[in-house]
Amino acid sequence: MKAISVQLAALLVSTAAVAQTRPVVVELFTSQGCSSCPPADALLGELAKRPDVIALGFHVTYWDGMAWRDPFGRAESTERQQSYDRRLTGGQAYTPQMVIEGSEDVVGSHREAVLNAVRAANPVALAAVAFAPDGHSVAIGGGTAAAANVLLARYALSRRTEVKGGENASRALVDTNAVTALTALGVWNGQPASFPIEPPGPGEGVAVLVQAADGRILGAAATENSATSPRPAPKA
Numbered sequence: 001m002k003a004i005s006v007q008l009a010a011l012l013v014s015t016a017a018v019a020q021t022r023p024v025v026v027e028l029f030t031s032q033g034c035s036s037c038p039p040a041d042a043l044l045g046e047l048a049k050r051p052d053v054i055a056l057g058f059h060v061t062y063w064d065g066m067a068w069r070d071p072f073g074r075a076e077s078t079e080r081q082q083s084y085d086r087r088l089t090g091g092q093a094y095t096p097q098m099v100i101e102g103s104e105d106v107v108g109s110h111r112e113a114v115l116n117a118v119r120a121a122n123p124v125a126l127a128a129v130a131f132a133p134d135g136h137s138v139a140i141g142g143g144t145a146a147a148a149n150v151l152l153a154r155y156a157l158s159r160r161t162e163v164k165g166g167e168n169a170s171r172a173l174v175d176t177n178a179v180t181a182l183t184a185l186g187v188w189n190g191q192p193a194s195f196p197i198e199p200p201g202p203g204e205g206v207a208v209l210v211q212a213a214d215g216r217i218l219g220a221a222a223t224e225n226s227a228t229s230p231r232p233a234p235k236a
Contacts, residue, residue, distance in 0.1 A: 022220055022221070024052060024101060025100070025209060027080075028040055029093075033064060038171070061074065063166070081093055084215060088105045098117075101121050101217050102212075103214075123220075149213075154204060207222035
């Protein structure tokens with residue numbers, strides 16, 4: 001953890017003044033191997049266009065098999081879903097599952113239920129998150145909440161995949177904001193803090209989440225690079 005620069009500290013002060021609310025964090029747990037997931041993937045794509053939502057697609061691995069392996073599948077995505085489900089569903093994992101603000105789960109293809117959950121969310125920014133102008137660091141403002149983890153999710157803005165096998169064989173699937181890496185930056189203990197990060201490359205975004213031990217999202221922000229020539233998609 002680094003000391004906050006004067007420039008970034010000033011940014012945090014101005015951000016805190018207006019950041020009494022923040023975007024709603026919506027996490028979709030999905031897989032290219034799941035035939036009921038494409039409608040939820042499309043809904044996540046709609047939500048990703050909204051300025052009041054941070055939409056993230058976490059591709060789990062338990063659908064992977066000999067017929068098809070999801071190129072976006074990540075063990076950390078499966079582990080994240082399992083952590084949520086221990087609290088929200090009694091350990092019952094399923095796809096497509098959307099988790100709203102780390103505290104409520106909804107079947108990801110149930111459009112009205114998802115939209116109602118997003119509408120009902122009250123995403124107060126207990127920890128204001130601000131990216132440095134050059135994108136190489138992120139600062140978390142001071143607050144009164146207990147210690148929380150600071151996570152960085154790196155995601156591909158949009159990728160099209162020709163699925164060759166499994167339940168979605170011969171379909172062309174479009175994944176929006178598919179998480180390619182989830183890493184822990186450190187711990188926020190209520191004091192202002194700054195963490196170094198790599199800015200998003202072309203066709204990428206990064207989201208920083210401040211998450212309490214009980215799953216609640218205390219702060220969140222995202223930044224994206226919509227330039228063309230994205231990095232190659234992960235291989236199946």
